[in-house]
Amino acid sequence: MNKTWKASYGVLALVISSALNAEVLPSYQTENAWFTDAQSAIDTKLDTNNQFKAKNVIIFVGDGMGVSTLTASRILQGQMAGQPGEEGYLSFETFPHTALVKTYNVDAQTPDSAGTMTAMMSGLKSDAGVLGVDEDIVRGDCSTVTGNEVVTALELAEIKGLSTGVVSTARITHATPAATYAKSADRNWEDISDMPEDAVTGGCKDIAEQLVNFEANLEARFQGVDIDGIEVVMGGGRRHFLPKDATFNSADAVSEIEGDRTDSRDLTAEWQAKYSEGVYVMDQAGFDAIDTENTKQVMGLFNESHMQYEADRDNDVAGEPSIAEMTGKAIDILDNNDNGFFLMVESGRIDHGHHAGSAYNALTDAIALSDAVKEAVAKTDPSETLILVTADHGHVFTIAGYPKRGNPILGKVVAIGETEPTVASDGLPYTTLGYTNGNGFHDLGDETNADAGYGEDVNAGRQDLTNVDTTTSGFHQEALIPMSSETHSGEDITLHAQGPGAQLVQGVVEQSVVFHLIEQSLDLIQE
Amino acid sequence: MKLSLPLSFMLSSLLITLSSAAEAQCELSPSNLQASYQLTSSDNSPNLSSKNSSHTSQLNLWRQGNTVAHQYPQTDITESWFLLNNKQIKPTRFFDHYQRGIEYQPGEVVHGKSEHDWSYRYQFISDKLISQLTLSAETGKGCERQQVLTQTSTNSKIELVWLPELQLISRFSWTKNQGKHQTHEQWQLTELSHDANKITAFFKQLNHYNMTDYADIGDDHSDEFLTKMVTLGFVEHGASGFYDTEGKAISDGHSH
Numbered sequence: 001m002n003k004t005w006k007a008s009y010g011v012l013a014l015v016i017s018s019a020l021n022a023e024v025l026p027s028y029q030t031e032n033a034w035f036t037d038a039q040s041a042i043d044t045k046l047d048t049n050n051q052f053k054a055k056n057v058i059i060f061v062g063d064g065m066g067v068s069t070l071t072a073s074r075i076l077q078g079q080m081a082g083q084p085g086e087e088g089y090l091s092f093e094t095f096p097h098t099a100l101v102k103t104y105n106v107d108a109q110t111p112d113s114a115g116t117m118t119a120m121m122s123g124l125k126s127d128a129g130v131l132g133v134d135e136d137i138v139r140g141d142c143s144t145v146t147g148n149e150v151v152t153a154l155e156l157a158e159i160k161g162l163s164t165g166v167v168s169t170a171r172i173t174h175a176t177p178a179a180t181y182a183k184s185a186d187r188n189w190e191d192i193s194d195m196p197e198d199a200v201t202g203g204c205k206d207i208a209e210q211l212v213n214f215e216a217n218l219e220a221r222f223q224g225v226d227i228d229g230i231e232v233v234m235g236g237g238r239r240h241f242l243p244k245d246a247t248f249n250s251a252d253a254v255s256e257i258e259g260d261r262t263d264s265r266d267l268t269a270e271w272q273a274k275y276s277e278g279v280y281v282m283d284q285a286g287f288d289a290i291d292t293e294n295t296k297q298v299m300g301l302f303n304e305s306h307m308q309y310e311a312d313r314d315n316d317v318a319g320e321p322s323i324a325e326m327t328g329k330a331i332d333i334l335d336n337n338d339n340g341f342f343l344m345v346e347s348g349r350i351d352h353g354h355h356a357g358s359a360y361n362a363l364t365d366a367i368a369l370s371d372a373v374k375e376a377v378a379k380t381d382p383s384e385t386l387i388l389v390t391a392d393h394g395h396v397f398t399i400a401g402y403p404k405r406g407n408p409i410l411g412k413v414v415a416i417g418e419t420e421p422t423v424a425s426d427g428l429p430y431t432t433l434g435y436t437n438g439n440g441f442h443d444l445g446d447e448t449n450a451d452a453g454y455g456e457d458v459n460a461g462r463q464d465l466t467n468v469d470t471t472t473s474g475f476h477q478e479a480l481i482p483m484s485s486e487t488h489s490g491e492d493i494t495l496h497a498q499g500p501g502a503q504l505v506q507g508v509v510e511q512s513v514v515f516h517l518i519e520q521s522l523d524l525i526q527e
Numbered sequence: 528m529k530l531s532l533p534l535s536f537m538l539s540s541l542l543i544t545l546s547s548a549a550e551a552q553c554e555l556s557p558s559n560l561q562a563s564y565q566l567t568s569s570d571n572s573p574n575l576s577s578k579n580s581s582h583t584s585q586l587n588l589w590r591q592g593n594t595v596a597h598q599y600p601q602t603d604i605t606e607s608w609f610l611l612n613n614k615q616i617k618p619t620r621f622f623d624h625y626q627r628g629i630e631y632q633p634g635e636v637v638h639g640k641s642e643h644d645w646s647y648r649y650q651f652i653s654d655k656l657i658s659q660l661t662l663s664a665e666t667g668k669g670c671e672r673q674q675v676l677t678q679t680s681t682n683s684k685i686e687l688v689w690l691p692e693l694q695l696i697s698r699f700s701w702t703k704n705q706g707k708h709q710t711h712e713q714w715q716l717t718e719l720s721h722d723a724n725k726i727t728a729f730f731k732q733l734n735h736y737n738m739t740d741y742a743d744i745g746d747d748h749s750d751e752f753l754t755k756m757v758t759l760g761f762v763e764h765g766a767s768g769f770y771d772t773e774g775k776a777i778s779d780g781h782s783h
Contacts, residue, residue, distance in 0.1 A: 188747065254617055254632070254633045255617060256593065256594055257734070315634070317611075351746075355746065447635070449632055451632060452632075485744050485753075
């Protein structure tokens with residue numbers, strides 16, 4: 001019935017379109033490339049599939065990837081390829097379905113990653129700063145966790161017998177990835193040394209411990225359930241899995257003592273003991289050596305803390321994979337399960353680039369995420385895999401002024417028809433990109449790590465950029481309001497989708513709808 | 528062992544306890560010590576309302592293996608650097624009053640300076656600058672061996688009393704004249720200790736601070752400490768004249 005309706009409507013639309021074109025519109029309009037491209041886009045949408053059930057779901061989360069980040073990233077991507085930039089798309093922006101998502105937390109107008117990812121993974125909004133628990137939690141109070149834990153899509157996928165994976169360029173214990181598997185009254189309880197004494201004695205477990213003991217914890221919560229554990233774990237954050245003892249340092253260590261754990265536990269060893277068929281890797285060489293067809297489980301912890309920014313990846317001591325490489329490898333392992341899989345991939349450092357006031361790092365990491373989505377599309381069948389791409393929140397990041405078409409997105413505003421930068425009423429040039437608040441202007445040359453800005457004094461307000469090359473990797477944009485770091489923003493973000501069930505991605509929705517989209521496609525609860 | 532006397536007396540006393548064989552070679556390790564300095568800076572400028580401005584402060588140097596720390600008691604801030612096997616240098620800033628710390632990435636720019644010269648942090652004075660000075664005198668043996676190194680130009684004079692076995696400044700003075708304006712800085716070693724327990728306790732205390740990866744500074748705006756960092760400033764602003772504009776001579780001409 002749907003196909004008949006679709007075909008009829010499609011023919012009718014084409015007839016009307018053709019008739020209108022022939023009789024009303026001049027040929028210089030109907031033959032214009034903008035016009036024909038737009039008509040082609042409509043025709044493609046008319047061909048949308050109406051399949052609702054998926055075998056696999058992959059959700060990509062660009063942490064802090066607001067709408068202005070998408071726009072600026074796609075322009076930068078195009079300009080890096082020698083194009084004007086504005087006309088291009090990030091890979092997922094060509095997906096057929098899009099919605100706007102309201103991001104607020106139950107207790108916050110402008111949200112944080114913990115509350116937002118809890119909404120996406122568990123189907124209900126919660127408070128800022130907490131993971132896998134509902135709004136009745138009191139942040140930082142261990143005693144309020146019991147009874148307020150919620151179930152995540154990843155847990156339900158495990159129970160259903162799907163393979164599961166969690167990939168992040170941030171620490172794997174950081175808020176976004178942690179919301180897929182952990183229950184915590186505070187996102188900062190990444191290892192036991194981060195927890196207050198009363199939380200430890202109160203029986204709360206740190207996030208790293210919960211990841212390693214995920215299988216046993218879930219089986220304990222659901223009687224009769226027998227799962228096989230998360231198949232793929234890749235990201236940074238080794239420090240939270242190792243004891244505070246230099247003898248446990250890896251070859252990739254950048255601290256005198258790499259581990260932070262004060263309970264003497266080596267969770268990487270505990271994980272390997274649990275999963276004797278699994279592979280633990282910590283560098284590019286180990287990653288490259290993974291046999292995806294015969295490896296049942298992988299834990300890859302590629303950095304002591306967060307993984308490097310994409311632009312800074314060459315500076316990693318032992319080498320680490322890109323987000324696209326991790327995505328591809330994860331899919332190659334997960335798709336060995338004929339029942340299907342659920343995979344969450346986070347680009348965690350877009351957010352960090354913005355916090356540090358570096359559009360360069362934020363945008364280049366967003367482009368890297370786009371490449372990872374492209375990899376996922378290439379490795380999966382769109383008729384059986386729902387791919388969702390979204391953000392958790394935006395940043396106070398703006399594209400301002402009236403730069404001419406093709407003006408370098410990281411450059412100073414040059415008006416239409418002009419060759420010299422436009423000056424503001426203070427007589428000084430200004431950049432297209434800027435921040436409402438934050439650490440402010442720094443010129444760090446060819447530095448490729450945005451966080452180097454934290455090594456500088458706050459320098460907010462107007463600056464004379466006349467002799468500054470604002471397109472370098474080390475340039476940090478001006479900020480109006482002085483703060484130790486730039487902040488999140490409260491406006492809506494986008495959700496892009498393709499595959500079975502993607503049709504339901506439309507309109508303006510609460511962030512908790514994301515979970516229900518996943519659940520609908522995989523039938524996680526019904527079964 | 529803690530000494531609070533002039534350096535010449537300190538080292539003389541020290542050597543009494545050493546064997547004659549040890550007099551020829553120093554058996555004390557330069558990589559495990561604590562040294563205290565008194566820093567004095569004076570500025571005699573005809574333009575200043577108070578024509579003779581002077582400032583005194585204290586700075587402690589701690590070394591343990593591949594870690595060196597500069598402790599600024601006046602500001603309750605300690606900076607440390609860890610030398611990795613690949614020769615990268617990882618900076619860390621400790622806020623002693625808050626028992627909090629910020630960890631930076633190895634090799635990155637911190638307050639305008641990218642750490643590449645380990646000798647500069649390890650000794651307060653880079654090997655490169657020392658190599659530019661002229662040896663004018665050398666006395667003593669073993670740990671007591673000291674060199675007087677100088678450099679004189681039209682408007683400035685540097686004199687360094689250097690303990691090569693300990694890779695340590697005993698005294699450093701720098702004078703600059705610009706017409707009637709004279710700027711003078713002096714570093715004087717006032718205490719020297721090789722007490723392993725004391726050194727271990729110092730670094731152990733730092734290791735117990737609540738640490739934040741600098742990449743996470745933006746993550747949690749509910750953390751009052753991280754928000755407050757804005758006004759805590761950097762060591763360069765709160766410490767002695769060593770890091771002030773003119774003091775950069777000691778750091779091999781680095782400017783920020």
